[in-house]
Amino acid sequence: MQPLVAIEHVDMRYGGPEGLLAVQDLTLSVAKGEFAAVVGPSGCGKSTLMKLVTGLYIPQGGSVVVAGERVTKPVSIVGMAFQNPTMLPWRTTLDNILLPLEVVQRHRGRLRAHKAEYVAKAEALLETVGLKGFGQKFPWQLSGGMQQRANLCRALIHEPDLLMLDEPFGALDSFTREELWCVIRDLHAAQGVTIVLVTHDLREAVFLADRIFVMSSRPGRVIEERKVPFARPRDLELMYEKEFNDVVHELRGSIADARKAA
Numbered sequence: 001m002q003p004l005v006a007i008e009h010v011d012m013r014y015g016g017p018e019g020l021l022a023v024q025d026l027t028l029s030v031a032k033g034e035f036a037a038v039v040g041p042s043g044c045g046k047s048t049l050m051k052l053v054t055g056l057y058i059p060q061g062g063s064v065v066v067a068g069e070r071v072t073k074p075v076s077i078v079g080m081a082f083q084n085p086t087m088l089p090w091r092t093t094l095d096n097i098l099l100p101l102e103v104v105q106r107h108r109g110r111l112r113a114h115k116a117e118y119v120a121k122a123e124a125l126l127e128t129v130g131l132k133g134f135g136q137k138f139p140w141q142l143s144g145g146m147q148q149r150a151n152l153c154r155a156l157i158h159e160p161d162l163l164m165l166d167e168p169f170g171a172l173d174s175f176t177r178e179e180l181w182c183v184i185r186d187l188h189a190a191q192g193v194t195i196v197l198v199t200h201d202l203r204e205a206v207f208l209a210d211r212i213f214v215m216s217s218r219p220g221r222v223i224e225e226r227k228v229p230f231a232r233p234r235d236l237e238l239m240y241e242k243e244f245n246d247v248v249h250e251l252r253g254s255i256a257d258a259r260k261a262a
């Protein structure tokens, strides 16, 4: 089967030919419907990888192919969520969620013609993430965890085939984070969306992902690829089992080695 994301021998340098080499010979692929996680030492190029896949940066070497097409400009089949929800404070939560549809040319006409349908869809998404009835609140009336839930709705409103998550739960307390892991787990199971998650949190990666890519220190490349052996659906209780912690421990060792090798 053709992968949804294929990164092959990618080199990405910032700031011209003599600039900083962020990733080098980066190669990885993600199958359709798969949940992939990317972990690695700080500054190894994880966010760069996200920007390459979404077409925000075009590499100087190698190729990035998403859904069979070489990436040469921002990719519209992708939904993105970053660490900081960046909701517009003067718009209600619902209007923030609808924002991508106003911005992306392809959706704009449809939004105007079928507004009620999209509002219903946004409300259904809010319900899925446990925010039923909060659409008319402004972002500043929501807690950090609630804003991040709304942020996920915004990333999903245009029904992307691919969801790119860059440290989306980093700023949250551990209970809220675990709640949101379950939200993401359920969204992935229900919608069959392909997900790439960049995270510092190894437990998060092992709990959520089918496959984990470990990156080297900068210039980043994949030094280990690990299939997560636990059956789905996964319960939070899994994190208290020895096998789970063994995988986390081994990954931690790989990253420590990568840092030492730097």
Ligand SMILES: Nc1ncnc2c1ncn2[C@@H]1O[C@H](COP(=O)(O)OP(=O)(O)OP(=O)(O)O)[C@@H](O)[C@H]1O
Binding pocket: 014, 015, 020, 021, 022, 041, 042, 043, 044, 045, 046, 047, 048, 049, 218
């Ligand atoms: N726009 C840019 N211009 C110049 N250098 C950049 C730019 N973006 C990132 N870098 C550099 O490229 C390297 C990789 O950065 P990137 O943000 O991809 O790493 P990361 O693995 O996501 O880091 P962290 O884990 O700390 O979030 C870093 O050394 C960073 O300073």
